[in-house]
Amino acid sequence: MDHKPSRQLPSPSAAMMTWEPHVNKCSRCNREREDNGRLCLKCRETKRTQQAQARKSRSPGLCYRCGARDSLPQTRHCARCMSYLRERTLPHLEHDLEAHALLMTLSCDPQARCQVTGRSLLALRKVGQRLSVDRQDSTRGYVDGNMQLMALDLNSAKGAGQSVPQRAVHLLLTKLAQVKDDRLSLVPGATHQD
Ligand SMILES: [Zn+2]
Numbered sequence: 500m501d502h503k504p505s506r507q508l509p510s511p512s513a514a515m516m517t518w519e520p521h522v523n524k525c526s527r528c529n530r531e532r533e534d535n536g537r538l539c540l541k542c543r544e545t546k547r548t549q550q551a552q553a554r555k556s557r558s559p560g561l562c563y564r565c566g567a568r569d570s571l572p573q574t575r576h577c578a579r580c581m582s583y584l585r586e587r588t589l590p591h592l593e594h595d596l597e598a599h600a601l602l603m604t605l606s607c608d609p610q611a612r613c614q615v616t617g618r619s620l621l622a623l624r625k626v627g628q629r630l631s632v633d634r635q636d637s638t639r640g641y642v643d644g645n646m647q648l649m650a651l652d653l654n655s656a657k658g659a660g661q662s663v664p665q666r667a668v669h670l671l672l673t674k675l676a677q678v679k680d681d682r683l684s685l686v687p688g689a690t691h692q693d
């Protein structure tokens with residue numbers, strides 16, 4: 500049983516006969532590649548250089564994905580692409596990209612407020628927070644009526660749950676208690692639900 504001829508390794512010439520050309524070839528130059536990557540080492544190096552050049556030639560403020568002129572502060576993407584990339588991680592849910600992008604844009608407005616703490620982005624930034632778009636009902640997607648702005652730490656603490664753990668809220672409120680100069684938290688009209 501162990502020494503059945505058909506189970507033996509093929510001789511070198513037999514191996515050549517069953518050679519599948521696409522398996523060990525670089526998908527770019529079609530030369531034989533050195534390891535299990537998709538590209539050969541030379542093409543990989545070329546690709547890396549090209550990517551670096553493309554990155555350099557892009558001016559700051561342009562979206563890396565679509566080239567739009569309005570990339571969000573401290574990101575490399577515009578609101579639409581940011582929303583799209585987020586939605587792509589939840590392909591089983593239904594999303595409204597335009598509404599999502601709108602709220603994503605608003606999340607960078609210093610006047611926008613966290614719906615849990617009521618504090619403005621201006622105040623949140625002073626404790627190292629930013630605003631994120633939360634899906635109120637985690638089983639539903641980024642659609643109108645299911646989105647709100649929330650401090651990132653709270654959103655992370657909520658995770659896939661249905662509410663923010665009180666402990667996380669308390670922790671953030673303690674930090675925020677030290678932020679006195681926060682005129683924007685009292686400004687109405689900055690939140691999504693107004
Ligand atoms: Zn190659």
Ligand SMILES: [Zn+2]
Nearest residue numbers: 562565577580
């Ligand atoms: Zn974009």
